[in-house]
Amino acid sequence: MSSLIEVKVPDVGNVPEIDIVEVLIQPGDVVAVEQTLAVMETDKATMDLPSSAAGIIKTVHIKPGDKVAEGTLVVTLEVSDAAPAAPTEPAAAPTPTPTESKPAQPSVEDVVKVEPTKPISAPVAAVAVSTEGFKAHATPSVRLYARELGVDLGKIQTGNGRKGRILKSDVQSFVKQVMSSGATATSGAGIPSIPAVDFTQFGDIEEKPLSKIKRLTGQNLTRVWLNLPLVTYHDEVAIDEMEEFRKSTNASQGKDGIKLTGLVFIMKALVGAMQKYPSFNSSLSPEGDKLYLKKYFHLGIAVDTPNGLVVPVIRDVDKKGIFQLSTELAEMSELARTGKLKPSDMQGGCMTISSLGGIGGTAFTPIVNAPEVAILGVTRAKVQPVWNGLAFEPKLMLPLDITYDHRVIDGAEGARFMEALKANLADIRRLLL
Numbered sequence: 293m294s295s296l297i298e299v300k301v302p303d304v305g306n307v308p309e310i311d312i313v314e315v316l317i318q319p320g321d322v323v324a325v326e327q328t329l330a331v332m333e334t335d336k337a338t339m340d341l342p343s344s345a346a347g348i349i350k351t352v353h354i355k356p357g358d359k360v361a362e363g364t365l366v367v368t369l370e371v372s373d374a375a376p377a378a379p380t381e382p383a384a385a386p387t388p389t390p391t392e393s394k395p396a397q398p399s400v401e402d403v404v405k406v407e408p409t410k411p412i413s414a415p416v417a418a419v420a421v422s423t424e425g426f427k428a429h430a431t432p433s434v435r436l437y438a439r440e441l442g443v444d445l446g447k448i449q450t451g452n453g454r455k456g457r458i459l460k461s462d463v464q465s466f467v468k469q470v471m472s473s474g475a476t477a478t479s480g481a482g483i484p485s486i487p488a489v490d491f492t493q494f495g496d497i498e499e500k501p502l503s504k505i506k507r508l509t510g511q512n513l514t515r516v517w518l519n520l521p522l523v524t525y526h527d528e529v530a531i532d533e534m535e536e537f538r539k540s541t542n543a544s545q546g547k548d549g550i551k552l553t554g555l556v557f558i559m560k561a562l563v564g565a566m567q568k569y570p571s572f573n574s575s576l577s578p579e580g581d582k583l584y585l586k587k588y589f590h591l592g593i594a595v596d597t598p599n600g601l602v603v604p605v606i607r608d609v610d611k612k613g614i615f616q617l618s619t620e621l622a623e624m625s626e627l628a629r630t631g632k633l634k635p636s637d638m639q640g641g642c643m644t645i646s647s648l649g650g651i652g653g654t655a656f657t658p659i660v661n662a663p664e665v666a667i668l669g670v671t672r673a674k675v676q677p678v679w680n681g682l683a684f685e686p687k688l689m690l691p692l693d694i695t696y697d698h699r700v701i702d703g704a705e706g707a708r709f710m711e712a713l714k715a716n717l718a719d720i721r722r723l724l725l
Contacts (some may be wrong), residue, residue, distance in 0.1 A: 294370050299329070299344055301364045305635035307334050309433040311504065312358040317367065321349045329366060330354060333504045334635060349373035359433075369396060372384060386721060430458040438463050440511065482531060502651060509601050514664045521698040524657045524669075525706050529714040530687040554673075555593070556617040560723055561716035563589045563609045566643065568710045571701055573642050575663040580699065592641030593621070603661060604633060605641045645670065659693050665700045667691035668713075690717065 298616055304310065314331040317323060323343045330341045354366055359475065430438070437460055438445050448466050451458030463665035491497050502510075516522075531554075538552050545551065566573040566589060574583045589610040591604040604624050609617065627633050644661045647670040656670040671691045677684040696706050716722050 297369050299366045309359050312354050338520050354423050385682050477657045523698045524695040526693050527690045527710050528691045531690045532688045556614045564716045565712040568712050572666050590640050590642050592644035594644050594646040666696040
Protein backbone atom coordinates (compact mmCIF):
# COMPACT_ATOMS: atom_id res chain seq x y z
CA MET A 293 0.00 0.00 0.00
CA SER A 294 1.08 3.56 -0.60
CA SER A 295 -0.16 7.01 0.30
CA LEU A 296 0.46 10.63 -0.65
CA ILE A 297 2.20 13.07 1.66
CA GLU A 298 3.10 16.73 1.32
CA VAL A 299 6.65 18.01 1.75
CA LYS A 300 6.77 21.64 2.86
CA VAL A 301 9.43 24.27 3.49
CA PRO A 302 10.71 23.67 7.06
CA ASP A 303 11.69 26.24 9.65
CA VAL A 304 14.72 28.14 8.34
CA GLY A 305 14.99 30.71 11.09
CA ASN A 306 13.79 34.29 11.13
CA VAL A 307 13.56 34.61 7.33
CA PRO A 308 10.22 35.95 6.01
CA GLU A 309 10.78 35.09 2.34
CA ILE A 310 13.17 32.83 0.42
CA ASP A 311 13.90 32.65 -3.32
CA ILE A 312 13.86 29.33 -5.17
CA VAL A 313 16.91 29.43 -7.46
CA GLU A 314 16.99 25.82 -8.68
CA VAL A 315 14.61 22.82 -8.67
CA LEU A 316 16.45 19.48 -8.83
CA ILE A 317 13.55 17.04 -9.20
CA GLN A 318 10.59 16.41 -11.48
CA PRO A 319 7.46 14.21 -11.40
CA GLY A 320 8.33 10.53 -11.50
CA ASP A 321 11.71 10.88 -9.79
CA VAL A 322 12.50 8.56 -6.87
CA VAL A 323 13.97 10.44 -3.92
CA ALA A 324 15.54 9.38 -0.62
CA VAL A 325 15.24 10.94 2.82
CA GLU A 326 17.38 14.10 3.05
CA GLN A 327 17.88 14.21 -0.72
CA THR A 328 18.01 17.82 -1.94
CA LEU A 329 14.82 18.79 -3.76
CA ALA A 330 15.66 22.41 -4.51
CA VAL A 331 18.14 25.17 -3.79
CA MET A 332 16.95 28.29 -1.96
CA GLU A 333 18.65 31.64 -1.44
CA THR A 334 18.22 34.28 1.24
CA ASP A 335 20.04 37.58 1.57
CA LYS A 336 22.72 35.79 3.62
CA ALA A 337 23.16 32.30 2.23
CA THR A 338 22.29 29.62 -0.30
CA MET A 339 20.38 26.74 1.27
CA ASP A 340 19.49 23.17 0.32
CA LEU A 341 15.86 22.08 0.72
CA PRO A 342 15.89 18.38 1.76
CA SER A 343 13.14 15.80 1.42
CA SER A 344 11.60 14.69 4.71
CA ALA A 345 10.64 11.29 3.30
CA ALA A 346 11.55 8.73 0.66
CA GLY A 347 9.19 8.10 -2.22
CA ILE A 348 8.17 8.95 -5.77
CA ILE A 349 7.56 12.56 -6.82
CA LYS A 350 3.94 12.93 -7.94
CA THR A 351 3.63 16.72 -8.19
CA VAL A 352 6.15 19.57 -8.01
CA HIS A 353 4.57 22.77 -6.64
CA ILE A 354 7.51 25.15 -6.98
CA LYS A 355 9.64 26.50 -9.81
CA PRO A 356 12.78 28.65 -10.09
CA GLY A 357 12.01 32.27 -9.27
CA ASP A 358 9.24 31.48 -6.78
CA LYS A 359 9.34 33.06 -3.35
CA VAL A 360 8.47 30.71 -0.49
CA ALA A 361 8.26 30.77 3.29
CA GLU A 362 8.00 28.27 6.12
CA GLY A 363 5.08 25.92 5.39
CA THR A 364 4.99 26.47 1.60
CA LEU A 365 4.10 23.25 -0.24
CA VAL A 366 7.10 21.94 -2.20
CA VAL A 367 6.19 18.51 -3.60
CA THR A 368 3.61 15.76 -3.22
CA LEU A 369 5.25 12.36 -2.58
CA GLU A 370 3.90 8.86 -3.00
CA VAL A 371 5.35 6.86 -0.13
CA SER A 372 5.04 3.30 1.08
CA ASP A 373 2.91 2.95 4.20
CA ALA A 374 5.59 0.63 5.57
CA ALA A 375 8.07 3.51 5.62
CA PRO A 376 6.53 6.49 7.45
CA ALA A 377 7.82 9.92 6.65
CA ALA A 378 10.55 11.39 8.80
CA PRO A 379 9.79 14.63 10.60
CA THR A 380 10.62 17.73 8.64
CA GLU A 381 14.00 19.10 9.64
CA PRO A 382 15.49 22.56 9.24
CA ALA A 383 16.81 23.31 5.80
CA ALA A 384 20.54 23.30 5.31
CA ALA A 385 22.45 26.45 4.52
CA PRO A 386 25.21 28.10 2.56
CA THR A 387 26.37 25.80 -0.21
CA PRO A 388 29.75 27.47 -0.49
CA THR A 389 31.41 27.63 2.89
CA PRO A 390 31.29 30.61 5.12
CA THR A 391 34.62 29.39 6.35
CA GLU A 392 36.02 29.22 2.85
CA SER A 393 37.34 25.97 1.34
CA LYS A 394 40.00 25.53 3.97
CA PRO A 395 41.16 23.22 6.71
CA ALA A 396 38.54 22.31 9.28
CA GLN A 397 40.01 24.61 11.90
CA PRO A 398 40.57 28.29 11.08
CA SER A 399 43.77 29.94 12.27
CA VAL A 400 45.35 33.34 12.33
CA GLU A 401 46.41 32.65 8.76
CA ASP A 402 42.89 31.75 7.59
CA VAL A 403 41.69 33.65 4.56
CA VAL A 404 38.64 35.80 4.98
CA LYS A 405 38.42 37.91 1.88
CA VAL A 406 35.70 40.54 1.58
CA GLU A 407 34.77 40.89 -2.04
CA PRO A 408 34.83 44.46 -3.33
CA THR A 409 31.32 45.54 -4.04
CA LYS A 410 29.91 48.00 -6.52
CA PRO A 411 28.40 50.95 -4.72
CA ILE A 412 24.74 51.45 -5.25
CA SER A 413 23.49 54.79 -6.40
CA ALA A 414 22.27 57.47 -4.05
CA PRO A 415 20.17 56.41 -1.07
CA VAL A 416 16.46 56.61 -1.63
CA ALA A 417 15.16 60.10 -1.07
CA ALA A 418 12.00 61.34 0.50
CA VAL A 419 9.61 63.29 -1.67
CA ALA A 420 7.92 66.44 -0.50
CA VAL A 421 4.55 64.90 0.31
CA SER A 422 2.72 65.22 3.60
CA THR A 423 2.17 61.76 5.06
CA GLU A 424 1.06 62.69 8.56
CA GLY A 425 -1.35 60.10 9.90
CA PHE A 426 -1.00 57.88 6.84
CA LYS A 427 -0.38 54.16 7.43
CA ALA A 428 0.88 52.18 4.45
CA HIS A 429 -0.73 48.84 3.56
CA ALA A 430 2.02 46.31 2.80
CA THR A 431 3.03 42.76 3.68
CA PRO A 432 5.94 42.14 6.09
CA SER A 433 8.17 41.03 3.19
CA VAL A 434 7.50 44.27 1.31
CA ARG A 435 8.18 46.29 4.47
CA LEU A 436 11.51 44.45 4.89
CA TYR A 437 12.36 45.12 1.25
CA ALA A 438 11.56 48.81 1.68
CA ARG A 439 13.73 49.03 4.81
CA GLU A 440 16.66 47.46 2.94
CA LEU A 441 16.37 50.19 0.30
CA GLY A 442 15.76 52.95 2.84
CA VAL A 443 12.27 53.72 1.52
CA ASP A 444 9.64 55.29 3.77
CA LEU A 445 6.44 53.46 2.80
CA GLY A 446 4.48 56.42 4.08
CA LYS A 447 5.63 58.31 0.99
CA ILE A 448 3.83 55.80 -1.28
CA GLN A 449 0.21 56.84 -0.98
CA THR A 450 -1.40 54.02 -3.00
CA GLY A 451 -0.11 50.69 -4.24
CA ASN A 452 -1.16 48.61 -7.22
CA GLY A 453 -2.11 45.60 -5.13
CA ARG A 454 -5.56 44.56 -4.01
CA LYS A 455 -7.30 47.37 -2.09
CA GLY A 456 -4.32 49.64 -2.67
CA ARG A 457 -1.78 47.31 -1.03
CA ILE A 458 1.82 48.32 -1.76
CA LEU A 459 3.79 45.78 -3.80
CA LYS A 460 7.53 45.41 -4.38
CA SER A 461 7.03 46.83 -7.86
CA ASP A 462 5.54 49.98 -6.26
CA VAL A 463 8.65 50.35 -4.09
CA GLN A 464 10.88 49.92 -7.15
CA SER A 465 8.87 52.48 -9.11
CA PHE A 466 9.15 54.93 -6.23
CA VAL A 467 12.93 54.48 -6.15
CA LYS A 468 13.19 55.10 -9.91
CA GLN A 469 11.00 58.19 -9.62
CA VAL A 470 13.11 59.65 -6.83
CA MET A 471 16.39 58.86 -8.55
CA SER A 472 15.26 60.34 -11.88
CA SER A 473 13.96 63.48 -10.19
CA GLY A 474 17.35 64.12 -8.58
CA ALA A 475 15.77 64.67 -5.17
CA THR A 476 18.00 65.09 -2.16
CA ALA A 477 18.56 61.91 -0.16
CA THR A 478 17.02 61.60 3.29
CA SER A 479 20.47 61.24 4.81
CA GLY A 480 21.49 64.53 3.23
CA ALA A 481 23.94 62.94 0.81
CA GLY A 482 23.00 63.53 -2.82
CA ILE A 483 25.42 61.12 -4.47
CA PRO A 484 25.34 60.90 -8.28
CA SER A 485 25.29 57.43 -9.79
CA ILE A 486 28.19 56.04 -11.83
CA PRO A 487 27.37 56.33 -15.56
CA ALA A 488 26.97 53.14 -17.58
CA VAL A 489 29.76 52.25 -20.02
CA ASP A 490 29.55 50.02 -23.09
CA PHE A 491 32.72 47.98 -22.58
CA THR A 492 32.22 46.01 -25.82
CA GLN A 493 33.58 49.00 -27.71
CA PHE A 494 37.01 48.25 -26.24
CA GLY A 495 37.07 44.48 -26.79
CA ASP A 496 35.44 41.16 -25.90
CA ILE A 497 33.78 40.86 -22.50
CA GLU A 498 31.98 38.20 -20.47
CA GLU A 499 28.90 39.14 -18.46
CA LYS A 500 28.56 37.30 -15.15
CA PRO A 501 25.62 38.10 -12.83
CA LEU A 502 26.36 38.61 -9.14
CA SER A 503 24.81 36.19 -6.69
CA LYS A 504 22.02 37.50 -4.50
CA ILE A 505 24.31 37.32 -1.47
CA LYS A 506 26.90 39.56 -3.13
CA ARG A 507 24.27 42.01 -4.37
CA LEU A 508 22.68 42.43 -0.95
CA THR A 509 26.03 42.44 0.81
CA GLY A 510 27.04 45.28 -1.49
CA GLN A 511 23.89 47.20 -0.59
CA ASN A 512 24.41 46.62 3.14
CA LEU A 513 28.07 47.67 3.04
CA THR A 514 27.22 50.77 1.02
CA ARG A 515 24.48 51.67 3.49
CA VAL A 516 27.00 51.35 6.35
CA TRP A 517 29.59 53.38 4.44
CA LEU A 518 27.10 56.19 3.81
CA ASN A 519 25.54 56.28 7.29
CA LEU A 520 28.37 55.51 9.72
CA PRO A 521 31.36 57.80 10.35
CA LEU A 522 33.99 55.06 10.29
CA VAL A 523 37.49 55.28 11.76
CA THR A 524 40.17 52.58 11.33
CA TYR A 525 43.07 52.30 13.78
CA HIS A 526 46.12 50.19 12.82
CA ASP A 527 48.62 48.60 15.18
CA GLU A 528 50.65 45.41 15.67
CA VAL A 529 51.57 43.14 18.56
CA ALA A 530 54.30 40.58 19.28
CA ILE A 531 52.74 37.14 19.66
CA ASP A 532 55.86 35.00 20.19
CA GLU A 533 54.72 33.73 23.60
CA MET A 534 51.22 32.99 22.34
CA GLU A 535 52.55 31.00 19.38
CA GLU A 536 55.03 29.12 21.54
CA PHE A 537 52.24 28.14 23.95
CA ARG A 538 49.91 27.16 21.07
CA LYS A 539 52.53 24.95 19.39
CA SER A 540 53.64 23.26 22.61
CA THR A 541 50.02 22.58 23.58
CA ASN A 542 49.28 21.08 20.17
CA ALA A 543 52.39 18.90 20.43
CA SER A 544 51.26 17.55 23.78
CA GLN A 545 47.83 16.72 22.35
CA GLY A 546 49.22 14.18 19.93
CA LYS A 547 48.14 13.73 16.34
CA ASP A 548 44.55 12.76 17.29
CA GLY A 549 43.94 15.54 19.79
CA ILE A 550 42.18 18.86 19.30
CA LYS A 551 44.50 21.31 17.57
CA LEU A 552 44.42 24.89 18.80
CA THR A 553 44.42 27.67 16.23
CA GLY A 554 45.61 31.25 16.55
CA LEU A 555 42.08 32.45 15.92
CA VAL A 556 40.74 31.10 19.23
CA PHE A 557 43.34 33.11 21.16
CA ILE A 558 42.34 36.24 19.22
CA MET A 559 38.68 35.55 20.08
CA LYS A 560 39.41 35.21 23.79
CA ALA A 561 41.66 38.29 23.79
CA LEU A 562 39.02 40.30 21.94
CA VAL A 563 36.29 39.36 24.42
CA GLY A 564 38.60 40.32 27.28
CA ALA A 565 39.01 43.80 25.77
CA MET A 566 35.24 44.07 25.15
CA GLN A 567 34.57 43.30 28.80
CA LYS A 568 36.89 46.15 29.78
CA TYR A 569 35.36 48.57 27.24
CA PRO A 570 31.59 47.80 27.04
CA SER A 571 30.97 50.38 24.28
CA PHE A 572 32.53 47.93 21.82
CA ASN A 573 29.85 45.38 22.77
CA SER A 574 26.88 47.61 21.99
CA SER A 575 24.55 48.79 19.23
CA LEU A 576 23.27 52.29 18.59
CA SER A 577 19.51 52.85 18.41
CA PRO A 578 18.15 53.85 14.97
CA GLU A 579 17.37 57.30 16.37
CA GLY A 580 20.96 57.62 17.56
CA ASP A 581 19.95 58.71 21.06
CA LYS A 582 20.81 55.62 23.14
CA LEU A 583 23.08 52.57 23.29
CA TYR A 584 22.05 48.95 23.76
CA LEU A 585 24.82 47.46 25.92
CA LYS A 586 24.95 43.68 25.51
CA LYS A 587 25.67 41.32 28.37
CA TYR A 588 26.52 38.39 26.09
CA PHE A 589 29.61 37.90 23.94
CA HIS A 590 28.92 36.34 20.52
CA LEU A 591 31.61 36.79 17.86
CA GLY A 592 31.10 36.65 14.10
CA ILE A 593 33.88 35.14 11.98
CA ALA A 594 33.71 36.77 8.54
CA VAL A 595 34.52 34.33 5.74
CA ASP A 596 34.50 34.44 1.96
CA THR A 597 32.60 31.98 -0.21
CA PRO A 598 32.16 31.77 -4.00
CA ASN A 599 28.67 33.22 -3.50
CA GLY A 600 29.82 36.09 -1.28
CA LEU A 601 30.55 37.12 2.28
CA VAL A 602 29.03 35.11 5.15
CA VAL A 603 29.50 35.62 8.91
CA PRO A 604 28.79 32.57 11.12
CA VAL A 605 28.56 33.40 14.82
CA ILE A 606 30.27 31.62 17.73
CA ARG A 607 28.19 32.19 20.87
CA ASP A 608 29.17 32.83 24.49
CA VAL A 609 32.89 33.03 23.76
CA ASP A 610 33.48 34.35 27.30
CA LYS A 611 32.13 31.14 28.83
CA LYS A 612 34.09 28.66 26.70
CA GLY A 613 37.66 27.41 26.82
CA ILE A 614 40.04 27.43 23.89
CA PHE A 615 39.59 23.71 23.22
CA GLN A 616 35.81 24.04 23.04
CA LEU A 617 36.13 27.08 20.77
CA SER A 618 38.50 25.17 18.47
CA THR A 619 36.01 22.30 18.30
CA GLU A 620 33.12 24.63 17.49
CA LEU A 621 35.12 26.40 14.79
CA ALA A 622 35.97 23.03 13.23
CA GLU A 623 32.32 21.95 13.37
CA MET A 624 31.17 25.24 11.85
CA SER A 625 33.68 24.78 9.05
CA GLU A 626 32.36 21.29 8.35
CA LEU A 627 28.73 22.46 8.38
CA ALA A 628 29.68 25.23 5.98
CA ARG A 629 31.48 22.89 3.57
CA THR A 630 28.55 20.48 3.50
CA GLY A 631 25.92 23.24 3.13
CA LYS A 632 24.23 22.72 6.49
CA LEU A 633 24.55 26.12 8.19
CA LYS A 634 21.21 27.65 9.16
CA PRO A 635 20.36 31.37 9.05
CA SER A 636 20.25 31.34 12.86
CA ASP A 637 23.93 30.34 12.82
CA MET A 638 24.71 33.74 11.31
CA GLN A 639 22.65 35.97 13.61
CA GLY A 640 23.25 37.71 16.94
CA GLY A 641 26.92 38.68 16.62
CA CYS A 642 28.34 41.38 18.92
CA MET A 643 31.54 42.02 16.98
CA THR A 644 33.16 40.48 13.90
CA ILE A 645 36.69 39.26 13.14
CA SER A 646 37.86 39.42 9.52
CA SER A 647 41.20 37.80 8.64
CA LEU A 648 43.27 38.05 5.48
CA GLY A 649 46.22 36.21 7.01
CA GLY A 650 46.15 33.33 4.56
CA ILE A 651 46.80 35.71 1.67
CA GLY A 652 49.15 38.24 3.22
CA GLY A 653 49.16 41.99 3.50
CA THR A 654 50.15 44.34 6.29
CA ALA A 655 46.90 46.28 6.87
CA PHE A 656 43.40 46.85 5.51
CA THR A 657 40.20 48.70 6.39
CA PRO A 658 37.37 46.31 7.33
CA ILE A 659 33.83 47.73 7.22
CA VAL A 660 31.69 47.48 10.36
CA ASN A 661 28.99 44.81 10.20
CA ALA A 662 26.11 47.03 11.42
CA PRO A 663 24.28 47.07 13.79
CA GLU A 664 27.58 46.14 15.45
CA VAL A 665 29.78 49.15 16.21
CA ALA A 666 33.24 47.69 15.54
CA ILE A 667 35.10 45.05 13.55
CA LEU A 668 38.61 43.61 14.00
CA GLY A 669 40.81 42.98 10.97
CA VAL A 670 43.80 40.63 11.08
CA THR A 671 46.54 40.12 8.47
CA ARG A 672 49.54 37.81 8.28
CA ALA A 673 52.01 37.69 11.17
CA LYS A 674 55.68 37.89 10.24
CA VAL A 675 59.04 38.11 12.01
CA GLN A 676 60.42 41.65 12.23
CA PRO A 677 63.37 43.30 14.01
CA VAL A 678 62.11 45.17 17.08
CA TRP A 679 64.23 47.56 19.17
CA ASN A 680 64.19 46.60 22.85
CA GLY A 681 66.13 49.62 24.05
CA LEU A 682 69.55 48.01 23.71
CA ALA A 683 69.44 46.05 20.48
CA PHE A 684 67.18 44.74 17.74
CA GLU A 685 65.63 41.35 18.37
CA PRO A 686 63.40 39.23 16.11
CA LYS A 687 59.71 39.27 17.05
CA LEU A 688 56.67 37.63 15.46
CA MET A 689 54.45 40.67 14.83
CA LEU A 690 50.71 40.36 14.15
CA PRO A 691 49.08 43.35 12.36
CA LEU A 692 45.69 44.40 13.77
CA ASP A 693 43.11 46.81 12.32
CA ILE A 694 40.08 48.00 14.29
CA THR A 695 37.30 49.92 12.53
CA TYR A 696 34.63 51.53 14.71
CA ASP A 697 31.57 53.77 14.56
CA HIS A 698 32.83 57.20 15.63
CA ARG A 699 29.36 58.14 16.92
CA VAL A 700 29.78 55.54 19.67
CA ILE A 701 33.55 55.30 20.14
CA ASP A 702 35.98 58.21 20.14
CA GLY A 703 39.63 58.03 19.11
CA ALA A 704 41.06 57.81 22.62
CA GLU A 705 38.76 54.93 23.59
CA GLY A 706 39.57 53.16 20.33
CA ALA A 707 43.31 53.41 21.04
CA ARG A 708 42.85 52.19 24.63
CA PHE A 709 40.78 49.26 23.44
CA MET A 710 43.54 48.26 21.01
CA GLU A 711 46.13 48.49 23.81
CA ALA A 712 43.99 46.17 25.96
CA LEU A 713 43.64 43.72 23.07
CA LYS A 714 47.40 43.79 22.42
CA ALA A 715 48.16 43.22 26.10
CA ASN A 716 45.95 40.12 26.12
CA LEU A 717 47.60 38.73 22.98
CA ALA A 718 51.15 39.53 24.11
CA ASP A 719 50.68 37.75 27.46
CA ILE A 720 47.81 35.27 27.41
CA ARG A 721 48.07 34.87 31.20
CA ARG A 722 46.16 38.16 31.44
CA LEU A 723 43.05 36.28 30.31
CA LEU A 724 43.13 34.42 33.65
CA LEU A 725 42.97 37.60 35.73
